[in-house]
Amino acid sequence: MLHLGLDIGGTKMEAVLLDEQGNSITCERRPTCKTTYHEFMQELLSLIGSIRQRSPVPFSVGIGLPGALDPVSHVIKNSNCLVLNGHDLKADLSRALQQPVWLANDADCFTLSEAVDGAGAGAGTVFGVIIGTGCGGGIVVNRALLSGPNAIVGEWGHNPLPGYDAMQDGPAQQCYCGKLNCIETFISGTGFSRRFGANITAPEIISLVSEGEPAAVAHWAHFIGAFSRSLASVINILDPHVIVLGGGLSNVDLIYETLPDSVVPWLFSGTCRTRIVKAKYGDSSGVRGAAWLPTMDMS
Known part of the structure; x- marks a missing residue:
């Protein structure tokens, strides 16, 4: 199975599609849309759709972002991408894609990447x-x-x-x-x-x-x-x-x-x-760790 990682930052969104061995199949970067949550979602879905057109098979989706997922309300808090705060991005994106989505703090994704194959x-x-x-x-x-x-x-x-x-x-x-x-x-x-x-x-x-x-x-x-x-x-x-x-x-x-x-x-x-x-992976560790998030539940 292939694994799509998305790293959402204050200025850019990065996507990378990895195979099971950690090899990059394709990648893409776009500016982060910070006008409204709705417009952010549309741009994120467009980015995922762009990767999907180039992917030979379906893929899992993991996301790393600044801030945290409140364990009770499930909404994002403390994100410097302000339009995300107060929204349940995981549920909204899962509904739009009709598939599960995994989400974690960007520092967690960095650490996971380096622990898995870094x-x-x-x-x-x-x-x-x-x-x-x-x-x-x-x-x-x-x-x-x-x-x-x-x-x-x-x-x-x-x-x-x-x-x-x-x-x-x-x-x-x-x-x-x-x-x-x-x-x-x-x-x-x-x-x-x-x-x-x-x-x-x-x-x-x-x-x-x-x-x-x-x-x-x-x-x-x-x-x-x-x-x-x-x-x-x-x-x-x-x-x-x-x-x-x-x-x-x-x-x-x-x-x-x-x-x-x-x-x-x-x-x-x-x-x-x-x-x-x-x-090992420098600035790419966060997006690679996001890609590995689903494998924790699949192993």
Whole structure:
């Protein structure tokens, strides 16, 4: 059977059709329609129809999107694609397509992709981390996504930064969620660049680090320290076999040279056997994970 994955973002929708071995049959991208929910649905159905015309056989449908599916009301909440909030996309799309549809948070899809056939393939427990605009996460155990009654599994970015100290970490940081000093405000790409100041981007800061610019080097050292404390708190609870990093900052190779050793002092252990690795599929992990969602119920 073939598996269609759809990744709905704030600016684009991406579709990829995979075979059972994970090979891409066809793919397509379109801008995300954010005018009204009805128009969004029409564009999404058009995208699926376009893939269907090119598919030799029927396919399952899985969707990854920012936000969460409320486990009680089944409507979408906390999505930055605002027209989706308050709607039961899963039921509406299933009705329109006359077939089942699977839906999950984009960070969950990222983690599932990397656990199934990515950098965490074969590992019992995989913790997926996205350090980009935000700081999300997901957990896969034995190739199955964990889920809970609050629909917030893996949302480690909204825990407070462990061991926050104003002398070490600077002024308290206000998070968009309304709380202070969320991990996301320190180690997401957005937080990393904002806290450095000077109106420069994360890649520009990394360039300064490579040149040995003192302020950038000190800022990077703090980033690794905050990242280490944050990951150690996860490892102490979950003890995953693999941590897979995605998002813009995950492409900085220096992370993998310094982070693993920096985590150890914060662990309830003298060593750290958890592998910390870069995502195999990069920006494509989310849409591939969406394609694999139905296989969790079919295995």
